[in-house]
Amino acid sequence: DADVTQTPRNRITKTGKRIMLECSQTKGHDRMYWYRQDPGLGLRLIYYSFDVKDINKGEISDGYSVSRQAQAKFSLSLESAIPNQTALYFCATSGGGQGFYNEQFFGPGTRLTVL
Amino acid sequence: AQTVTQSQPEMSVQEAETVTLSCTYDTSESDYYLFWYKQPPSRQMILVIRQEAYKQQNATENRFSVNFQKAAKSFSLKISDSQLGDAAMYFCAFHNNAGNMLTFGGGTRLMVKP
Numbered sequence: 001d002a003d004v005t006q007t008p009r010n011r012i013t014k015t016g017k018r019i020m021l022e023c024s025q026t027k028g029h030d031r032m033y034w035y036r037q038d039p040g041l042g043l044r045l046i047y048y049s050f051d052v053k054d055i056n057k058g059e060i061s062d063g064y065s066v067s068r069q070a071q072a073k074f075s076l077s078l079e080s081a082i083p084n085q086t087a088l089y090f091c092a093t094s095g096g097g098q099g100f101y102n103e104q105f106f107g108p109g110t111r112l113t114v115l
Numbered sequence: 116a117q118t119v120t121q122s123q124p125e126m127s128v129q130e131a132e133t134v135t136l137s138c139t140y141d142t143s144e145s146d147y148y149l150f151w152y153k154q155p156p157s158r159q160m161i162l163v164i165r166q167e168a169y170k171q172q173n174a175t176e177n178r179f180s181v182n183f184q185k186a187a188k189s190f191s192l193k194i195s196d197s198q199l200g201d202a203a204m205y206f207c208a209f210h211n212n213a214g215n216m217l218t219f220g221g222g223t224r225l226m227v228k229p
Contacts, residue, residue, distance in 0.1 A: 033216075040124070042206055042219030043160075058216065090160065102148055102210050104217060106160035 003027045004107035006091050012113045013081050021076045021110050023091030030095065032074040033104065034058075034066060037088040046089075049074055081114040088112075117142045117209050121220035128197045129228050135182075136192045136223045138207030148210040149183070149190045150217070155203040163205070166190065194225075202227045 004025045013019050023032065031050050035043040045058030047066040055066060063085060065077045078085055091107040118141045128134035140149070151163040166174045166183050174181050178198075182191045194201055207220040
C-alpha cells in the first residue's frame with residue numbers, strides 16, 4: 001500500500017470551477033506539503049503544514065488555499081481555477097527534525113488541466 | 116532565499132557508460148542538505164541520493180555518486196554503468212536546516228541510448 005496517496009490522479013476542469021485535491025498519508029508524519037510542477041521550473045512550494053493547527057504559505061500560494069483536516073490529511077483547493085494553474089501537483093510528507101528526518105516522501109501526483 | 120540551477124535541460128548517455136548531471140545552488144547558510152530526485156515517466160518522485168553539507172565525504176549509493184564542492188556551491192550527480200531504467204527527469208534540491216522547504220532546480224531530462 002502506498003504511504004502517501006493523492007486523489008484524483010488526473011482531473012480536467014473548466015475555468016472558474018472550484019476544485020479540491022486531496023492527500024492522505026499513513027507514515028505518521030507531522031509535516032505535509034503541497035508542490036506544483038511546471039516544465040523547466042521544477043517543483044515549487046504552495047503551502048506547508050507542520051501540524052493540524054499550523055498552516056504556512058509557500059513560494060506560490062496566490063490562488064490556492066489548504067485545509068489540514070487531520071494529521072494524516074491535507075487538501076489543496078483552487079477556489080476559481082484558471083488555465084495557468086494547469087500543472088502537476090504533488091503532496092509530500094516529512095517527519096520533521098534534523099538530519100535525514102528532513103527527507104520528504106512524495107505522493108504519486110495529480111495532473112490537473114484547466115480549460 | 117535559496118536558488119538551485121540545473122544548466123542542462125537534456126542529457127543523453129549510451130547504455131553502460133557514465134554521465135554527470137550538474138547542479139549549482141546559492142545560499143548564505145552553512146548547514147543544509149542536498150538531494151537528487153529521479154522522476155520516471157510514472158511521475159513518482161524517487162529519492163536517489165542525499166548529502167549533508169557538513170560532511171566532506173561525497174555520498175555514494177550503488178551506481179550513483181555525487182561530487183559535492185561546498186565552496187563552489189556545486190552538487191553534481193554521477194551515474195555509472197547507465198541502464199535503460201535510468202532514463203528519467205532528475206531534480207537537484209536544496210533543504211535548509213530549518214527543515215521547512217525544499218527548493219528544486221528546473222530538472223535535467225536524461226535519455227539512455229541502447
